Amino acid sequence: NAGVTQTPKFRILKIGQSMTLQCTQDMNHNYMYWYRQDPGMGLKLIYYSVGAGITDKGEVPNGYNVSRSTTEDFPLRLELAAPSQTSVYFCASSYSAGVFNTGELFFGEGSRLTVL
Amino acid sequence: AQTVTQSQPEMSVQEAETVTLSCTYDTSESDYYLFWYKQPPSRQMILVIRQEAYKQQNATENRFSVNFQKAAKSFSLKISDSQLGDAAMYFCAYRSARNTDKLIFGTGTRLQVFP
Numbered sequence: 001n002a003g004v005t006q007t008p009k010f011r012i013l014k015i016g017q018s019m020t021l022q023c024t025q026d027m028n029h030n031y032m033y034w035y036r037q038d039p040g041m042g043l044k045l046i047y048y049s050v051g052a053g054i055t056d057k058g059e060v061p062n063g064y065n066v067s068r069s070t071t072e073d074f075p076l077r078l079e080l081a082a083p084s085q086t087s088v089y090f091c092a093s094s095y096s097a098g099v100f101n102t103g104e105l106f107f108g109e110g111s112r113l114t115v116l
Numbered sequence: 117a118q119t120v121t122q123s124q125p126e127m128s129v130q131e132a133e134t135v136t137l138s139c140t141y142d143t144s145e146s147d148y149y150l151f152w153y154k155q156p157p158s159r160q161m162i163l164v165i166r167q168e169a170y171k172q173q174n175a176t177e178n179r180f181s182v183n184f185q186k187a188a189k190s191f192s193l194k195i196s197d198s199q200l201g202d203a204a205m206y207f208c209a210y211r212s213a214r215n216t217d218k219l220i221f222g223t224g225t226r227l228q229v230f231p
Contacts, residue, residue: 033219042120042207042221043161058218088159092219104151105219107161 002026006091006108013081013115021076021111023091031094032074033058033105034066036087043090049074050096081115088112118143120210122222129198130230136183137193137225139208147213150184150191155205155224164206167191169213195227203229 004025013019025032030051035043035058045058049068063085065077074093078085089112092105119142129135141150152164167175167184174182179199183192195202208222 035221040125040223042223043219044221045218048218090161092161104163104166105161110159 004091004093004106004108006111008111009109010112011114013113015081015083015115017081018077018079019081021089023074023076023108024072025093025106026072027093027095027106028071029093029095029106030071031096032068033092034074034076035090035092036060037090038087046076083115086113086115118210118212118220120208120220120222122208122225124225126226126228128228128230129195131198131200133198134194134196135198135227137206137227139191139193139222141189141191141210143189143210145212145214149211149213151209151211151219152180152182152193153207153209155207161207165193198229200229200231203227
């Protein structure tokens with residue numbers, strides 16, 4: 001009963017390095033999301049996907065890229081890491097099909113990223 | 117654009133007592149969902165309770181209940197018989213029923229539970 005799985009859970013990067021946060025879900029959800037959570041703040045949407053091959057920007061997409069080649073996987077790539085990208089990143093998924101929409105998002109456990 | 121506001125950064129409650137967390141939101145839509153998510157120190161976001169805007173009846177899940185006031189755009193969470201395990205960050209969230217792409221979060225309320 002894995003749900004949404006994110007890796008790695010912790011990572012320290014140097015300024016200018018690149019990395020990919022992995023996210024996979026086994027619930028056959030069509031929607032997937034990446035959020036970031038800064039200290040004392042709520043979650044802000046980075047990118048989302050409504051299905052394989054389709055991605056779109058959220059509130060704070062700059063400095064990130066995503067791809068969605070399969071229903072299960074939604075990796076988030078950080079290019080040229082900056083201290084401003086120090087945050088906790090959450091992947092989430094949900095299912096929506098026409099009028100059937102529970103509205104609920106299922107979250108991974110988060111990935112804490114520090115850029116020094 | 118829709119917004120969600122949680123005006124209480126921190127709240128505290130004695131074990132076995134009742135506490136209410138506040139949330140207000142702004143939207144021009146009539147059909148939407150509202151949620152309360154709990155984030156314990158382990159960080160994983162857990163759904164506590166959800167409310168469909170078209171339902172007048174307030175949602176209840178065991179010790180958790182909401183007071184949904186659609187006209188006032190208010191969605192408070194009441195926790196009864198508080199337990200030590202209830203200590204966490206609580207986030208209020210909004211999702212449009214029509215534009216289902218995004219969940220919009222408030223800034224959260226940190227709840228402390230004292231024995």
